[in-house]
Amino acid sequence: MRIYLRLSRNQKVIPFTYQELLVGVIHKWIGSDNVIHGKSGQYSFSWIQNTSATKEGINLGYNSYFFVGSLSDALIKTIIKGIRENPEMFCGVKVTDIQIKNIPDFGKSERFLMASPVLLKIKAEDKIRHVTLLDKDFEEILTNNLKRKLEKAELSSEGFSITLNPDTDYRKTKLVTYKGIENKTSLAPIIINGTQEQIAFVWCNGLGNSTGIGFGAIK
Template sequence: MRLHFRFTRNLQKVPFNYQHNLISCFHKWMGWNQIHDEISLYSLSWLQGGIRIGNGLNFSNGANWFISFWDENIGKSLIKNAVSNPEFIYGMKLLEINIQETPDFGSRERFVAASPILIRKYDDEHRAIHLTVNDEDSDSLMTRTLKNKLKVAGLDFDILVKFDRTFHNPKTKLVIINGIANKANFCPVILEGEPQAIKFAWNVGIGHLTGCGFGSLL
């Protein structure tokens, strides 16, 4: 289940690192005061429709945003709260919400990253290492993370995730959330496996911190 939001234009300049405010509004609409769980079975895109002006973004024609949920009941709860409290961020207000049902997929699909994909592992001192397209184990870590989410959801499907390395212009993006720098990847991904697992991935996203605006798929 995917919810597409449309907002009025911003009244204040939107900084490049606006993601923490996006997360805060999501938690407000969900009635959460803090990170709700370690493994998110939902994913948040970034805002769409902005134009760079100086050191920030302007959404003169309004902004679009989407959130995807594996559990449709969570999505329905958010709709109710958002409609009753339409204040968004940087002076924007909610105009409308459209519901998109999860599409049917085949056994091999290619997706574009609607928000950058974060892949991390930890060294012996538990320091986070952020991986890029060029790291050999990035594919296996994306696959492992998605399989962990499937397990949390009580599902047992086979799936393989890998970057599309025929894509000629992969980029990394440094995203700062609450003072923590995260190096993430803008690169399409290819999913191979059971169609139900691919439907699951379309909703929950790929990689880590999908509930904080990473790894949503188009």
């Protein structure tokens, strides 16, 4: 399930590093006593869509929004309850409307864009390596990352794969700073092959590492 949250215009310029502010409001809506805290891969959320940038930061328009997805309907309902009790976010922004979208009926091969950059990390020789689409093994490592998540969720990973969409040349790497730490990330259209259940898992929970802090959401 997903919820799409339409937002009011901001009253103050939003900093480019607003990602951690977004994490804060989602945690507020979930609630401090929720068992979801501290667990990985339970939900994903996009960056704010339809914004305009200035030298100082970003501004929202009349059609700005972001979305939150999870396989747990209970978690989504908890977030909705939190929003209704306190729709205020940051920089004068508040949620003005909530739209619920159930999981679509996916086919065996689906094409997606990224609604936030994907962060992909592996451990190599006691060091953390950031893998981007500039690396030849990007597709393989991203696929294996999701296969492990599927298996952890007790879902089959057989036949599952992720590839870059060959029908477009759009490829972008982006250095994203989160709480003072620089992360090498990637943005590109992708194709996911698998069962309806496998693709639904990614649609709800996102791609790669750190989906719970706003990386790897797909649209």
